[in-house]
Amino acid sequence: MRPPRPCTTPALARATVVVLLAVLGLLGTGAGPAAAADGDASWTVGTAAGDFGSGRENYRYTLDPGGRLQDGLVIVNHGATPLHLAVYAADAFTAEGGRLDLAAKDATSTKVGAWVHADRPDVTVAPGGSAEVPFTVALPDDAAPGEYMGGIVTAPAGAGEGDGRLGIRIRLRVGGALKPGLSAEDLRVRYSGTPDPFGKGEATVTYTVRNTGNAILAARQAVSLSGPFGRFGVRAGQIGDSPQLLPGDTWKVSVPVRGVTPALRLTGTVALTPLLTDAANSVAPLAVVQTTADAWTIPWTLLLLVLIVVCGLTVAALAIRRRRRTRPARTGSAAALRPVDQQDSAG
Numbered sequence: 001m002r003p004p005r006p007c008t009t010p011a012l013a014r015a016t017v018v019v020l021l022a023v024l025g026l027l028g029t030g031a032g033p034a035a036a037a038d039g040d041a042s043w044t045v046g047t048a049a050g051d052f053g054s055g056r057e058n059y060r061y062t063l064d065p066g067g068r069l070q071d072g073l074v075i076v077n078h079g080a081t082p083l084h085l086a087v088y089a090a091d092a093f094t095a096e097g098g099r100l101d102l103a104a105k106d107a108t109s110t111k112v113g114a115w116v117h118a119d120r121p122d123v124t125v126a127p128g129g130s131a132e133v134p135f136t137v138a139l140p141d142d143a144a145p146g147e148y149m150g151g152i153v154t155a156p157a158g159a160g161e162g163d164g165r166l167g168i169r170i171r172l173r174v175g176g177a178l179k180p181g182l183s184a185e186d187l188r189v190r191y192s193g194t195p196d197p198f199g200k201g202e203a204t205v206t207y208t209v210r211n212t213g214n215a216i217l218a219a220r221q222a223v224s225l226s227g228p229f230g231r232f233g234v235r236a237g238q239i240g241d242s243p244q245l246l247p248g249d250t251w252k253v254s255v256p257v258r259g260v261t262p263a264l265r266l267t268g269t270v271a272l273t274p275l276l277t278d279a280a281n282s283v284a285p286l287a288v289v290q291t292t293a294d295a296w297t298i299p300w301t302l303l304l305l306v307l308i309v310v311c312g313l314t315v316a317a318l319a320i321r322r323r324r325r326t327r328p329a330r331t332g333s334a335a336a337l338r339p340v341d342q343q344d345s346a347g
Contacts, residue, residue: 042079043125045154045166048072048132058168059152060279064175065143072134073118073152073168077125084124086157087133089116092149092169098243098251102151102167112150112170115139122157137172145176146214149246171216173279181213182274182289185250189225189268189295191260203260205236205268207291208252211245213274218244220273220285223255227263234259241275262297 047056052071061069077083091109095101103109118135125131135152153167187207209219223236236257245251260266274286 042077043083043085043154043166044076044078045168046074046076047168048074048134059170060173061137061170062173062175063137063139065139065145066141067175068136068138070134070136072132073154074130074132075123075125075154076130077127080127082124082126084122084157085154086122087118087120087135087152087154089113089118089135089152089170090150090167092151092246094243094245094249094251100149100169100244100246102153105153105155109150111148112172115143115172116150116152116170118152137170139174143174144214145174146178146247147216148172148174149216178215179213180215180217180274180276180286181211182217182219182245182272183210183212184208184270184272184289184291185210187268187270187291187293189266189293191262191266191295191297193262193297200259200261201297203257203266203268203295203297205255205257205270206253207270208250209242209245209272210250211247214247215276216244216246218242218275218277219251220275221253221255222271222273223257224269224271225257225260225266226269227261227267228265232261232263234261244277260297264297266295266297268293268295 047054047059048071049055050072052059059071063069073087075083075085086105088105089109089112090103090105090107091111091113092100092102103113116135116137118133120133123131123133149169149171151167151169153165155165184207187205189203189205191201191203193201203225205223205225209221211217219242221239221242223239224233225235226233234257236255239253239255242251242253270291272289272291274289276284276286278284
């Protein structure tokens with residue numbers, strides 16, 4: 001293994017500080033330099049200058065299966081004591097809140113984290129100095145085509161993950177057919193109703209966005225509801241784009257929809273527009289993917305009102321019928337009540 005190459009020029013130190021500002025957010029380690037285990041030293045990381053250029057914010061490569069390349073990571077120690085850091089590669093994943101993070105050192109990486117190898121597992125950087133740690137990217141012959149995300153990480157040697165770590169993303173494109181794809185899964189519509197028997201209620205549409213392809217994608221989303229034959233249509237308000245999802249990753253979404261007519265049967269529609277970002281950071285929208293699901297929307301308040309009215313009319317009809325049955329008959333009653341003397345005189 002080659003020892004770390006000293007690299008202490010002021011220009012490089014300034015460059016690494018600039019690069020740090022762009023990459024600190026990638027690992028969730030805070031807004032400033034991470035502290036070393038002893039609390040006295042801090043460091044920054046940056047990309048090494050070489051065949052791939054200088055001043056890069058992160059690493060981007062395109063390699064065919066079985067391909068190899070070499071690059072380097074520059075570490076600058078801003079502290080007053082020697083800095084001993086572990087150096088390792090890790091796969092990326094979508095963390096809670098949509099932020100891309102890198103797996104812990106003891107986690108098993110199967111993609112970028114398994115294909116990137118630092119020339120040494122740790123490095124000691126002198127106070128006020130810097131060191132470059134070369135690393136190799138070596139793809140297996142059976143690497144599947146597509147886009148992958150990972151990173152190379154530095155952390156205090158022998159310390160836990162909570163003691164701070166800094167790293168830089170590695171975005172890798174493996175040669176072959178790129179097949180981007182998204183789907184909306186487990187689509188459900190829940191109608192919450194309204195106390196107004198003639199009013200409109202609110203519904204909640206929930207679903208899971210899944211990256212079903214082999215490209216890193218974000219999703220532009222639109223949600224709508226409609227009644228039978230497409231009537232009583234209503235759209236949800238503006239929905240923010242999903243975070244960038246790695247192949248196989250998922251993102252759960254819950255969308256409120258207001259002004260929904262309880263038309264007995266509702267159809268919910270989710271339209272996803274995949275957003276593909278290329279190496280020049282240009283975003284290209286792809287063909288829209290739609291998913292639908294049906295749900296019952298029973299207007300219980302209106303049905304209760306109708307039931308009360310029907311019951312009231314039924315009770316009233318029965319009362320009228322009973323009153324008619326119990327009324328005394330008048331036919332022949334006058335003759336039966338006339339006095340006997342009036343009957344005799346008549347005879």
